[in-house]
Amino acid sequence: MDKVVLAYSGGLDTSYCVKYLMNELNLEVYSALVNTGGFSTNELKVVEQKAYEMGVTSHVNKNILQEYYTKAIKYMVFGNVLKNNTYPLSVSAERVFQAIEVVEYAKAIGAKYIAHGSTGAGNDQVRFDMIFQTLAPEIEIITPIRDLKLSRQEEIAYLKENGVDYPWEKAKYSINKGIWGTSVGGVETLTSHQALPEEAYPSQLEKTTPTDIKLHFKMGELIGLNDEFDTSVNTILKLEEIASKYAIGRDIHVGDTIVGIKGRVGFEAAAAVVTIKAHHTLEKHVLSKWQQNLKEQLGSWYGMLLHDGQYFEPVMRNIEAFLEDSQKTVTGEVYVTLKPYHFSVNGIESKHDLMKSKFGEYGETNKAWTSEDAKGFIKILGTANKIYHSVNS
Structure with missing residues (x-):
């Protein structure tokens, strides 16, 4: 039997995938839960038990907290990343690194297929597929929920037909x-x-x-x-x-x-x-003023690309190098x-606080220039504006 690695959470969609991959495609299912901080020790044990009850050949729980921090969170902090000035990419960035871990596991056990339970209506399908295709183009991707366009009721009915009768009450949230x-x-x-x-x-x-x-x-x-x-x-x-x-x-x-x-x-x-x-x-x-200005632009781009699953776009490494520096x-x-x-x-x-300079205190005193220096500076600074208005008015 060929092996398939399933990105597994223990929910209804991925539970359906286990039975479908086994029964309809005759595959050996290796389920992998990649933990980015969302599961307690007890929850991980429950998911593992459920996976074996579903009939998987093997199940692994992989903790990638440190790797996720080193490769993503650190740079999201450096870039002050808040997508649309609001969202710190709480979940969207995780999917990229969960997908990377699933691919590495699939390669390690010689799996012919990789599967996930995403629907065809959201972002996660893009993130998973893009990472899988980039890192392992030779491994075929299987997506039962997306391909079959199943309703929740159809998934539950199929599981019951195959001996799985868990309480699948839909959570309100x-x-x-x-x-x-x-x-x-x-x-x-x-x-x-x-x-x-x-x-x-x-x-x-x-x-x-x-x-x-x-x-x-x-x-x-x-x-x-x-x-x-x-x-x-x-x-x-x-x-x-x-x-x-x-x-x-x-x-x-x-x-x-x-x-x-x-x-x-x-x-x-x-x-x-x-x-x-x-x-x-x-x-x-x-x-400095210009460090902050350029960082704001690059941080926004970094968050946008990471959100869209473009982690392996080469410019991401360029931005990371700037942010780190x-x-x-x-x-x-x-x-x-x-x-x-x-x-x-x-x-x-901070010992690097630029407000601690000896040049002066904003709005109070200055020690670096005279009043005549200030007048000359302001006069020159306004030259371009004066030229434009004299010509166009």
Whole structure:
């Protein structure tokens, strides 16, 4: 029997895929769950047990948190990536690296096929297929849900016919969780005007008394929280645990999907949003005017391309090189106050703070030029405007 590696989550779609691949295509199914921070240890065990009950030949749980941070999150922080000035790519960026891991596993076991449970209406099908085609063009892709255009009821009926009778109640809200945030979809996000209700968000408001925290950055990377230093991954997880209790980082992203239609999705991303805003504030103090200007443009492009599954476009490595180089002086502490549903970035401390120059204090005093110097500078600076208006008025 030929082998197929299935990107597996344990939900209805991928469970259907297991039985379909076994029964209809006579394939040996190797299921792979790639964890980017969305599963607890107990949840991973439950998914693994269900996979074997479904009849897979082998199941693996792969944790790629550190790799995901190193190859994506780090650069999303460096670039202050918020798609459409809102969304920190909480889930969309994960799919690329889950696909990469699935391909590597398929190659390792000599699989002839790779399968996933995406539908034909969303972004994930594009991300998975593009990575599979780029890294393993010799491996055929199978997508039962997309190809057969199945309804939920048809999938459940097929599973029951094949001895699988789990309770497949459709959750009121679709939740996808990862280290960089959680997406939330429901009937409200299918409209253009309705907000998600409070109960739709997995993290509920637990604390109302404001809390002051201190974030430590070294060359752009978050390395500590409140004078306790750890890996960036662990620090992000600690920040999420603290900030999520304030229901911080909620919003609804409206954007253009890869397939061309508009879409809305809710999300909560406490650690991601606090980290990006704190990092951005530190950069305002330590980077030059033109570094910030070019970074803003490149960060936007990086987020857009990553969202669209274009991770292997060569320009991504070029942008990463620029972003990494720009972080040489982005070291210091950022002071943040957490409050119910929002937060404030209060200020920073850094030996690279450009406000500490000896040239003067904005709006107060200057020590680097005379009043005559200022008059001459302003006169020359306005020359182009004066020429244009004298000619065209």
